Amino acid sequence: MSVDLRVNLGSLSLKNPVMPASGCFGFGREYSEYYSLSALGAVVVKATTLHPRLGNPTPRVSEVTSGMLNAIGLANPGLENVLSEELPWLARQDVPIIVNVAGDTMDDYCQVVDRICQSGLAHAIELNVSCPNVQLGGLAFGVEAAVLRNLVEAVRTVCTLPLFVKLSPNVTRIQDLAIAAASGGADGLSLINTLIGMKIDLNTRRPVLANRTGGLSGRAIKPVAVRMVHDVAKEVRLPIIGMGGIYTGHDAAEFVMAGAWAVEVGTANFTDPYACPRIIEELRSFMEAEGIKNIEEIRGSAL
Amino acid sequence: MLVQGNRRLTSDIWVLDLVGEFPYDKVTPGQFVHVLIGDGTAHPLRRPISIASCDPVGKTLSLVYRVVGDGTKWMRERRPGETIDVLGPLGHGFPAPQRPGPVLIVGGGVGVPPLYQLAKVLHAQNVELDIVLGFKDHGDVFWADEFGKLGHVTICTEDGSVGRPGFVTEALGDDRDWATLYSCGPRSMLKALKTHFQGTDIQGYVSLEERMACGIGACWGCTCENADQSEARRICKDGPVFSWEEIQL
Numbered sequence: 230m231s232v233d234l235r236v237n238l239g240s241l242s243l244k245n246p247v248m249p250a251s252g253c254f255g256f257g258r259e260y261s262e263y264y265s266l267s268a269l270g271a272v273v274v275k276a277t278t279l280h281p282r283l284g285n286p287t288p289r290v291s292e293v294t295s296g297m298l299n300a301i302g303l304a305n306p307g308l309e310n311v312l313s314e315e316l317p318w319l320a321r322q323d324v325p326i327i328v329n330v331a332g333d334t335m336d337d338y339c340q341v342v343d344r345i346c347q348s349g350l351a352h353a354i355e356l357n358v359s360c361p362n363v364q365l366g367g368l369a370f371g372v373e374a375a376v377l378r379n380l381v382e383a384v385r386t387v388c389t390l391p392l393f394v395k396l397s398p399n400v401t402r403i404q405d406l407a408i409a410a411a412s413g414g415a416d417g418l419s420l421i422n423t424l425i426g427m428k429i430d431l432n433t434r435r436p437v438l439a440n441r442t443g444g445l446s447g448r449a450i451k452p453v454a455v456r457m458v459h460d461v462a463k464e465v466r467l468p469i470i471g472m473g474g475i476y477t478g479h480d481a482a483e484f485v486m487a488g489a490w491a492v493e494v495g496t497a498n499f500t501d502p503y504a505c506p507r508i509i510e511e512l513r514s515f516m517e518a519e520g521i522k523n524i525e526e527i528r529g530s531a532l
Numbered sequence: 533m534l535v536q537g538n539r540r541l542t543s544d545i546w547v548l549d550l551v552g553e554f555p556y557d558k559v560t561p562g563q564f565v566h567v568l569i570g571d572g573t574a575h576p577l578r579r580p581i582s583i584a585s586c587d588p589v590g591k592t593l594s595l596v597y598r599v600v601g602d603g604t605k606w607m608r609e610r611r612p613g614e615t616i617d618v619l620g621p622l623g624h625g626f627p628a629p630q631r632p633g634p635v636l637i638v639g640g641g642v643g644v645p646p647l648y649q650l651a652k653v654l655h656a657q658n659v660e661l662d663i664v665l666g667f668k669d670h671g672d673v674f675w676a677d678e679f680g681k682l683g684h685v686t687i688c689t690e691d692g693s694v695g696r697p698g699f700v701t702e703a704l705g706d707d708r709d710w711a712t713l714y715s716c717g718p719r720s721m722l723k724a725l726k727t728h729f730q731g732t733d734i735q736g737y738v739s740l741e742e743r744m745a746c747g748i749g750a751c752w753g754c755t756c757e758n759a760d761q762s763e764a765r766r767i768c769k770d771g772p773v774f775s776w777e778e779i780q781l
Contacts, residue, residue: 253751259748275752281763283755283757283761283764284752284764287755288742288743289743290743290744290753291743292576292603294574295576297576297577299745299753301752301753304752304755304764496576497576499576499577499746499747499751500568500576500578502746502748
């Protein structure tokens with residue numbers, strides 16, 4: 230039996246629903262030494278900001294049981310370099326490009342999104358709203374519904390590409406933020422970003438990360454992520470890209486059953502550089518074994 | 533790769549010998565491999581371990597590691613006949629000397645291993661080697677004899693229990709005109725060396741250590757700053773070896 234892995238996220242058509250998550254895959258160059266990026270549904274590139282950022286002091290990654298903490302701090306070469314060096318290279322790899330955008334102010338976000346859309350090099354935007362809002366004293370854009378809605382509305386006015394908003398799980402009710410993003414004009418939602426965590430070194434009696442706290446990712450967060458995808462899918466009728474601890478084709482299928490239309494794979498790339506193409510094949514095998522012709526047949530089955 | 537041996541060198545330093553398929557010919561001294569711990573379920577992050585010795589003819593790879601946490605404890609328990617998953621060789625190693633003349637190699641503690649492969653390669657090219665190795669105490673010393681076959685070795689210990697007492701910089705006389713310095717060890721040692729040789733025209737290369745995630749340059753977890761602190765350098769991909777002028781030590 231042949232299975233159809235294609236999926237349409239609104240106007241964004243993907244040959245399969247698996248893509249590497251932002252921040253875990255650079256701009257694709259490194260993993261292209263391991264396999265052809267054209268095997269992927271899309272590539273979600275590292276968060277891009279208006280100006281280059283060095284990020285936080287090291288150590289800024291640390292392993293925890295079945296997961297990891299990171300406090301990279303959105304290190305990236307900045308918009309100009311991304312437009313002149315990174316995206317032109319990636320655009321030659323025959324894979325849709327989703328550019329993750331971050332900023333300190335609403336104006337930063339709008340400028341970056343505008344330039345990315347005008348470049349003609351990207352296929353969609355993913356808005357990273359877990360960054361601190363400088364004008365609001367550092368509170369993240371993505372934790373208050375009214376603030377998030379304002380941001381999405383502003384970005385929407387300049388965004389000519391499909392606009393996905395990546396939701397933070399560090400909120401009381403993620404559905405409220407999903408609704409805010411939808412009413413601001415988002416075309417889709419991706420979730421979840423990392424959960425804030427901390428690890429303390431028993432020898433130094435201090436936090437391991439120089440930043441003290443970091444975002445928890447990996448297998449450890451999968452049940453939380455599945456639950457949040459489910460909760461959001463129940464209330465919002467927008468395409469959802471699910472993520473959080475996906476390591477296998479079965480994990481990907483579980484997110485689809487929870488209501489995701491596609492998935493992103495993050496930490497698994499570090500454990501296994503071939504994680505994404507492997508997950509695509511495992512998902513195909515699972516569907517074959519279960520007699521599922523099209524991914525839509527199982528989408529939201531658990532809702 | 534297949535585990536051929538796993539032996540204790542000091543109270544907490546071990547050497548793991550591996551055989552089997554590996555791109556041995558591509559290894560340059562100073563590169564590392566990324567070791568998967570178990571099946572990666574409990575330990576999603578691989579451990580970067582420098583290549584201490586690589587023999588393309590005998591097809592063996594030796595990794596020297598200090599047992600510090602759960603990951604390296606797992607490595608310590610590996611027995612001959614078991615297989616482990618290693619990714620590599622990764623990163624940029626020590627470049628060949630840019631100009632002729634004697635070479636100084638300085639290692640500290642668990643920074644010593646990658647310098648062994650380097651010393652083997654340079655010795656085979658008939659380069660004159662002065663090797664200074666610093667350890668905490670006599671129980672910490674390893675491979676002094678192995679290095680002794682490749683060059684003139686000076687051992688230093690912090691407590692003076694073997695070799696010269698004190699830090700490696702105190703063992704460096706001013707009587708030699710070294711062309712190149714290769715070093716790996718604690719950041720404080722690398723800094724002290726740079727200060728020691730300030731004003732000379734010795735070309736210095738240092739190997740840096742940092743907690744890593746991807747190990748291939750994609751995640752930007754293990755960065756340092758370039759010399760004028762304007763840009764980041766990825767230790768796993770652009771390094772781990774850098775010219776000491778290139779980066780902020």
